[in-house]
Amino acid sequence: MRIPLWSRLRLAPRIVLVVLGGMLAVKAVDKAMPLLIRPPEIMFFDRDWLLDNLRDIRDRSVAVPAAERAAVLEDLPVRRWLDVAALETPPDFSHTARGGGFADLHERIVGLLGLEPQDVLMMADDLDDPEYSPRPLVIILPPLPTVMTDVLDDRGRNMLSSDLRIAVRIGPSEWLVVMPHSDGQENLRMIRNMLLPVFALVMIGLASVWVARGIVRPLDDLAAAAEKLGRDRELSLVGEFNAPELRAIGSSFNAMQLRLKQFVDDRLQMIAAISHDLRTPLTRLRLFAEYVPDQDQRRQVLSDINDMEAMVSATLTYASNRLKDEAYSAVDLGALLISLCDTAADAGCRIIYDGPDHAGLTCRPVAMRRAFANLIDNGCKFGSEVRVTLRDGPDAFAISVADDGPGIPAEQREEAFRPFMRLESSRNRETGGTGLGLTITRDVILAHGGTIRLEESPAGGLLVAVTLPKARG
Numbered sequence: 057m058r059i060p061l062w063s064r065l066r067l068a069p070r071i072v073l074v075v076l077g078g079m080l081a082v083k084a085v086d087k088a089m090p091l092l093i094r095p096p097e098i099m100f101f102d103r104d105w106l107l108d109n110l111r112d113i114r115d116r117s118v119a120v121p122a123a124e125r126a127a128v129l130e131d132l133p134v135r136r137w138l139d140v141a142a143l144e145t146p147p148d149f150s151h152t153a154r155g156g157g158f159a160d161l162h163e164r165i166v167g168l169l170g171l172e173p174q175d176v177l178m179m180a181d182d183l184d185d186p187e188y189s190p191r192p193l194v195i196i197l198p199p200l201p202t203v204m205t206d207v208l209d210d211r212g213r214n215m216l217s218s219d220l221r222i223a224v225r226i227g228p229s230e231w232l233v234v235m236p237h238s239d240g241q242e243n244l245r246m247i248r249n250m251l252l253p254v255f256a257l258v259m260i261g262l263a264s265v266w267v268a269r270g271i272v273r274p275l276d277d278l279a280a281a282a283e284k285l286g287r288d289r290e291l292s293l294v295g296e297f298n299a300p301e302l303r304a305i306g307s308s309f310n311a312m313q314l315r316l317k318q319f320v321d322d323r324l325q326m327i328a329a330i331s332h333d334l335r336t337p338l339t340r341l342r343l344f345a346e347y348v349p350d351q352d353q354r355r356q357v358l359s360d361i362n363d364m365e366a367m368v369s370a371t372l373t374y375a376s377n378r379l380k381d382e383a384y385s386a387v388d389l390g391a392l393l394i395s396l397c398d399t400a401a402d403a404g405c406r407i408i409y410d411g412p413d414h415a416g417l418t419c420r421p422v423a424m425r426r427a428f429a430n431l432i433d434n435g436c437k438f439g440s441e442v443r444v445t446l447r448d449g450p451d452a453f454a455i456s457v458a459d460d461g462p463g464i465p466a467e468q469r470e471e472a473f474r475p476f477m478r479l480e481s482s483r484n485r486e487t488g489g490t491g492l493g494l495t496i497t498r499d500v501i502l503a504h505g506g507t508i509r510l511e512e513s514p515a516g517g518l519l520v521a522v523t524l525p526k527a528r529g
Contacts, residue, residue, distance in 0.1 A: 066300050067271065074263045082256040089252070093244045096218075097192040099137065099236050103161065103215075106196060107168055109134050110222065113234060114169055117142065118226050139238055143231045147223040153178040157215040161196065165222070175225035180217040189218035190245035192236045274302045278309055291317055334368050382420040389453060389524075390415040390446060392425060396432050397444055405436035411446025415453060417524060419504055427500040428455070430493035431520050435459035439517050452506075455522040460515035469510040473498050 113132060120128050122142075129140045153162050158180045166176050196215035221235045274297045281292040291313050294306045342361050348354040390412045397409045417424075435442035439459025447454040464472055475495045501508045506524040513519035 067302075070270075070299070071267055074267050075260075078256075078259045078263045081259050082252070085255055086252060089248055093248050094239070094241060096189045096245065097236075097239060099192055099194050101137070101194060101196045103164075103196050103198060106161075107164060109138065110165060110224070110234060111168055113138075113140055114224055114226060114232060117232055122230070135237070137237055139235050141233045143223075143233060144229060145231075146229075147177060147221070147231055147233055149177065149179045149221055149223070151177045151179070153180045157196070157198075158217070161215060165224075169224065171225065177221075177223040179219065179221045180215070181219040188245075188249050190242040190249065191219050192239065193218055194220045194236050270298070271302075274299075274306065278305065281309065281313070285313055285316070334364070338365055338368070382422055384418055385421055387417050387419050387421050387424060388414050389417040389419075389424075389455075392421075393428060393444055393446055393455070396425070396429055400432050400436050400442070403436070405432075406441040407432070407436065408441070408443045409446075410443065412448055415446060415448050417453060417526065419524070420500070423500045424504070427497040428457070430497045431457040431522075434493055435461070435518070435520075438462060439515075441515070443513075451526060453524045453526065455524070456519055457522075458513035458515065458519040459517040460513065461517040463512055463516060463518045464510060466512075472510060 113129075113134070116128050116132070117125055125142050129142060132138075132140060151162075153159055158178060162173070162176060162178050165171075165178075166173050169176070194215075194217050196217075221233060224232045224234070226232055274294070277294050281294050284290065284292040293310045293313065297303045297306050338361055342358070345354055345357040345361060348357060391414060393411065394409055394413065397407045400407045432442060432444065435457050436459075439461030441460050443456075443458045445454075445456045445458070473494050475492055498508050501522055501524070504524055506522060508520065508522050511519045511521055
């Protein structure tokens with residue numbers, strides 16, 4: 057099957073292509089904007105023409121009463137190029153033309169109109185990128201002839217502004233403000249200037265999220281598969297990822313799962329076969345033991361045979377993994393624990409239950425009963441009194457089984473979960489066991505998405521703390 061080109065690309069070229077694609081998209085939108093919003097006009101004013109018209113505007117304004125001034129300004133012949141407004145308060149901008157060609161223009165205006173320097177204000181903003189100016193661009197040409205490149209390049213001496221405003225005092229509190237004629241699209245251009253960076257950020261953000269999801273999702277799949285393999289001891293093969301690096305990781309992970317599963321299954325099958333084959337000679341030994349004439353010897357032999365049969369049964373249960381094949385169903389966890397406590401009490405164990413009578417949980421019933429039966433049996437075996445506690449939390453159940461026995465040292469608690477590991481030296485029925493109880497219990501709890509840990513009980517013995525989520529994971 058032909059693999060698409062994108063799936064054959066490694067992660068580094070993908071990231072480069074996504075970044076370039078985002079940049080091209082932003083550039084395309086930037087170039088398309090002039091089709092929707094007209095770029096600012098570029099006005100060329102001759103310096104002497106501007107000076108003559110400023111004097112004419114001032115003379116016309118002061119020659120008429122203030123009430124007629126607005127009408128006079130509306131009929132000015134330069135309205136095609138200049139907007140003029142009469143103010144009764146000082147203008148809302150400060151003088152900024154303090155150097156270069158605009159400073160020279162300011163001096164010429166002051167001298168031409170016969171005013172003080174503070175009576176003429178000039179704002180001449182210089183924009184780095186004139187294309188993004190919201191207002192018309194103004195280029196004031198020096199006396200002709202001149203070279204255009206000199207005007208554009210030498211901004212220190214020449215006059216290029218993206219927002220030119222000239223204010224002239226014509227009375228104690230009256231001013232005239234002259235500026236290039238507006239085309240009425242300043243607000244649209246300002247909105248465009250604000251939206252372009254936002255669009256660029258959104259495009260880069262979306263592209264980054266898309267690339268990140270393509271990297272993180274396979275890693276999440278790998279983490280989930282690894283967690284399931286460790287919890288259920290079942291294969292959880294990951295699918296084909298769309299990047300060569302991730303495909304290589306996935307293939308290696310799947311191969312590792314198969315090797316580990318085969319390794320574990322081979323050894324468990326060997327243990328199960330040995331345990332199964334031991335049942336026949338054990339049955340034969342039981343028959344022979346019945347003919348032992350001495351009752352004490354016969355009782356001891358039968359006790360040893362029972363211990364061996366218990367070990368064989370526990371080993372077969374662990375190796376066959378039958379507890380994990382059981383279907384889930386609704387179980388009353390409170391009633392289950394009470395039943396196990398009653399059974400232990402009937403067997404002569406001093407046991408106390410502290411918790412609700414009823415607590416609903418969806419689980420594997422036989423496996424859950426086996427897990428808590430192991431914990432209670434261990435408590436009764438090593439301690440003189442056992443306390444079983446059940447607490448119903450908002451999201452999980454907390455169960456603890458505590459005894460007053462010798463406990464387990466902190467450095468050996470993790471080893472206690474290992475198969476066939478018994479931390480005490482005796483191997484008799486009273487303090488021994490198969491060494492699989494805690495191993496099977498932990499497998500069952502972890503398979504239900506819970507946790508189990510060993511701690512020191514208040515009485516100095518062992519406390520087994522179990523949490524079981526109410527919702528199936």
